[in-house]
Amino acid sequence: MLIITCPFCGPRDEAEFACGGEAHIARPLAENKISDAHFADYLFMRDNPKGLFLERWRHSAGCRRWFNVARDTVSHEIIEIYPMGSLPKKASPKAAYKASWRRDTAAEKAAVRSPNKAGGSK
Amino acid sequence: MANSSNSRPDFSGQAALAGIAGSSSDNPNGGDAGLVFREISHLGKLNLRGDKNLAAAIKAATGCPFPPKANQFQSAGERHVLWLGPDEYLILCEAGKEKQLEDTLASTTKSSQRYAITDVSDSLCALALSGPKTRAVLAKGCGLDLHPSYFPSGDCAQTLLALAGVTLMALADDEFIVICRTSFAPYIQRWLADAALEYGYQFVA
Ligand SMILES: [Zn+2]
Numbered sequence: 444m445l446i447i448t449c450p451f452c453g454p455r456d457e458a459e460f461a462c463g464g465e466a467h468i469a470r471p472l473a474e475n476k477i478s479d480a481h482f483a484d485y486l487f488m489r490d491n492p493k494g495l496f497l498e499r500w501r502h503s504a505g506c507r508r509w510f511n512v513a514r515d516t517v518s519h520e521i522i523e524i525y526p527m528g529s530l531p532k533k534a535s536p537k538a539a540y541k542a543s544w545r546r547d548t549a550a551e552k553a554a555v556r557s558p559n560k561a562g563g564s565k
Numbered sequence: 566m567a568n569s570s571n572s573r574p575d576f577s578g579q580a581a582l583a584g585i586a587g588s589s590s591d592n593p594n595g596g597d598a599g600l601v602f603r604e605i606s607h608l609g610k611l612n613l614r615g616d617k618n619l620a621a622a623i624k625a626a627t628g629c630p631f632p633p634k635a636n637q638f639q640s641a642g643e644r645h646v647l648w649l650g651p652d653e654y655l656i657l658c659e660a661g662k663e664k665q666l667e668d669t670l671a672s673t674t675k676s677s678q679r680y681a682i683t684d685v686s687d688s689l690c691a692l693a694l695s696g697p698k699t700r701a702v703l704a705k706g707c708g709l710d711l712h713p714s715y716f717p718s719g720d721c722a723q724t725l726l727a728l729a730g731v732t733l734m735a736l737a738d739d740e741f742i743v744i745c746r747t748s749f750a751p752y753i754q755r756w757l758a759d760a761a762l763e764y765g766y767q768f769v770a
Contacts, residue, residue: 451635451651452722456708459725504730505723506650 448524449502450510463499465489466511467530467540469554477553485550493517495539497531513539580606581690581750585770588758592765599698599764602757604750605691605742609658611666615680616652619670622678626669627656638721638734647721647734655732655744656682657691690750694741694757698764703733703741705760713738727756 445457471477471485490496496516501509513523513536523533531537545551582604592598613619616632623631628641632654638647647655658666663684670682694703700711706727709716713735716722721734729752732744745753758766 453636455724458708458728504725506653507723508650 445519445521447500447512447521449505449508450524450526451506451508452502455502455505459502459504461501461503463501463509466497466499467543468545469551471550471553472556475553475555475557477549481549481553484545484548485554490543490545491516495522495535497536497539497543499527578687580604581747582754582770585751585754585768587768587770589767590758590762590765593763594765597765598696598761598767600694600696600702600757600761600766601769602692602694602696602754602766603769604754605693607660607686608691609656609660609663609666610684610686610689610691610744611656611658611663612649612683612685613646613654613656613680614652614682615654615678618678619674619680622670622673623656625673626666627658636722637719645734647732649723649732655685657742660686688747689744690747690753692743692745692750692753692757694743695739696764696766697739698761699739699741702757702761702764702766703743706756707733709733726753727760729753729756 446454447457447460448454468485471482494515494517496514498512498514499509500512501507509527511525511527512521513531513533514521523531523536525531530540589598620631623629623646627644627646629639629644629646631639631646633639633646633648635648638645643659645657647657649655656666663686667682674680700713703726704711707724709722709724716735718735718737721732723730723732725731726743729745729749731753734742736742743753754768758768
């Protein structure tokens with residue numbers, strides 16, 4: 444059993460948490476048209492690496508808040524816990540974020556508002 | 566809108582453990598029962614979403630300092646405000662005072678102050694536990710370190726008790742309030758009675 448340190452409640456049993464799968468998957472914006480195949484990268488494709496993985500977890504039986512965890516799927520070592528909406532700060536999780544195939548997908552690029560449409564529809 | 570009464574209409578609804586008779590078992594080692602527990606029927610429970618800007622209004626409505634620190638609660642007489650999350654709290658008050666408390670909160674906040682308060686009195690069941698083995702019994706089904714030095718009075722936690730989601734409140738070294746879902750209350754009642762068998766227990770209906 445893992446002991447996971449909830450950023451709000453402190454160390455608790457793994458049984459109190461729910462894993463929400465891969466972190467840092469941005470939804471393509473409706474204004475940026477992409478093909479179904481590219482949208483599938485966002486919707487269906489998930490990593491399952493052997494080693495360092497950036498995941499979302501929720502303290503479901505406690506404060507019910509989401510947070511991010513950088514975890515080694517082999518050793519179960521938790522390398523970093525960091526808030527939703529932010530990126531990891533430690534070197535190896537940072538590198539894992541950069542190295543993800545997802546960074547180069549059309550889906551991820553389409554998750555950013557196009558500059559020429561800035562200030563347009565809200 | 567039609568009903569501006571300050572009290573809840575009535576308590577015609579059953580208490581969560583109304584169907585369960587009182588029971589007890591002797592302490593096999595002699596002496597007092599290790600655990601005495603009962604339902605706190607119809608205890609007022611209000612879920613609050615908001616932040617520290619509500620401090621004055623919560624103080625006016627409950628008498629409790631606000632906000633409590635993470636995993637702690639503040640009390641004023643029979644009223645308690647429990648920390649549930651960074652912007653979420655549970656207010657406990659006397660049965661029937663929920664509406665009055667909501668109204669006080671509404672009248673002492675400005676319209677620019679955003680918050681949400683929800684009466685969850687009947688959604689949750691509160692049990693009062695006391696006796697020298699209170700912590701020992703709870704520890705059988707809970708992953709938290711319940712030693713008084715780690716979980717002193719004034720601490721609260723949402724956690725699992727025998728796999729059911731509960732909120733624990735330490736009122737004293739041997740005095741707890743356990744809040745669970747109403748639908749889980751009969752299960753928690755039976756689990757507590759079973760877990761306390763070796764210390765002797767008394768369930769007061
Ligand atoms: Zn938590």
